[in-house]
Amino acid sequence: MSLLIKLISASVSVANKAGSIIREIMRKGDLNIVDKGINDLQTEADRRAQRLIVSSLTKIFPKITIIGEEQLDANEASSDSLVTSFDNSVLTVKCPQEYVDIKDEDVVVWVDPLDGTSEYTQGLLDHVTVLIGVAVKGEAVAGVIHQPYYNYKLETDASKLGRTIWGMNGVGAFGINRKQPPEGKRIITTTRSHSSKAINDSIKAMNPDQVIEVGGAGHKVLLVIEGEAHAYIFPSPGCKKWDTCAPEALLRSIGGKLTDVFGNSYKYDSTVKHANDLGVLATYSAAVHDWYCNAIPEEVKINLLHKSNM
Ligand SMILES: Nc1ncnc2c1ncn2[C@@H]1O[C@H](COP(=O)(O)O)[C@@H](OP(=O)(O)O)[C@H]1O
Ligand SMILES: [Mg+2]
Ligand SMILES: [Mg+2]
Numbered sequence: 001m002s003l004l005i006k007l008i009s010a011s012v013s014v015a016n017k018a019g020s021i022i023r024e025i026m027r028k029g030d031l032n033i034v035d036k037g038i039n040d041l042q043t044e045a046d047r048r049a050q051r052l053i054v055s056s057l058t059k060i061f062p063k064i065t066i067i068g069e070e071q072l073d074a075n076e077a078s079s080d081s082l083v084t085s086f087d088n089s090v091l092t093v094k095c096p097q098e099y100v101d102i103k104d105e106d107v108v109v110w111v112d113p114l115d116g117t118s119e120y121t122q123g124l125l126d127h128v129t130v131l132i133g134v135a136v137k138g139e140a141v142a143g144v145i146h147q148p149y150y151n152y153k154l155e156t157d158a159s160k161l162g163r164t165i166w167g168m169n170g171v172g173a174f175g176i177n178r179k180q181p182p183e184g185k186r187i188i189t190t191t192r193s194h195s196s197k198a199i200n201d202s203i204k205a206m207n208p209d210q211v212i213e214v215g216g217a218g219h220k221v222l223l224v225i226e227g228e229a230h231a232y233i234f235p236s237p238g239c240k241k242w243d244t245c246a247p248e249a250l251l252r253s254i255g256g257k258l259t260d261v262f263g264n265s266y267k268y269d270s271t272v273k274h275a276n277d278l279g280v281l282a283t284y285s286a287a288v289h290d291w292y293c294n295a296i297p298e299e300v301k302i303n304l305l306h307k308s309n310m
């Protein structure tokens, strides 16, 4: 069994339990919110989900570097029992030849225990995802996106609540049906809680038919994959490597693309800067990516570049 398939399989299992914790904390209603900066919230769910994910994956893969969004006291153990099981459906997949021989030290796992925290605290629950991204030699190769409240408005059947999607370069994506967005239209999805003038100016320059403002990098990439939007536009600083690693890998596995505003892929090795200073641009197909890239005003791009060098 290849290391990568085992790692994705374990990530799917632990992401599912992290989702249960996120639902449990919301049900009990004690979110214990702190602001880490300006409009940068953290709840008990972010903390508990990250402890579970990092401790569980570390137990199985002690030599792999794992980087999580939340800065937590390393001495504080997970209060939840660890997940050391493997998701069987992933284990049946054949690892592409190019990844068969990768070593622990080639791998970095990027964990966003709860993406869309702002929306979580406001009760916009289907914006929330758990993101586990796997980078190999600096490249986003596989991603797990768990959406704990998928179907929560439609379903009364608890067994249908939530879904887990995963994808790997050279293998494809599972748990989601890719759909082409409507032809002859331009639908853009973007942030609802971290907007800026640069974002608004860029969207205006794209002359869209519709703009969907929702929370979460993971959630917006799912909208792009399911054909609800043509592109996810965020020409602003604020997103970090744990926001984009899993979404980038998942998108790539189905022929889409996630880059900075210049069209360059981000790197995900353990020494990279965590901030995605040059913004995020994601599209459903690599063929349309350049159009969106070129439509972002030059002034917006230059400003991002200047700020990133400061
Ligand atoms: N200005 C900013 N400050 C802090 N985090 C930001 C940010 N802009 C974007 N992000 C983070 O990027 C992710 C996607 O943002 P958005 O939902 O606004 O599109 C969120 O992840 P988290 O919810 O995991 O923190 C969000 O916090
Ligand atoms: Mg956060
Ligand atoms: Mg996030």
Ligand SMILES: [Mg+2]
Pocket: 046, 069, 112, 113, 114, 115, 116, 117
């Ligand atoms: Mg988060």
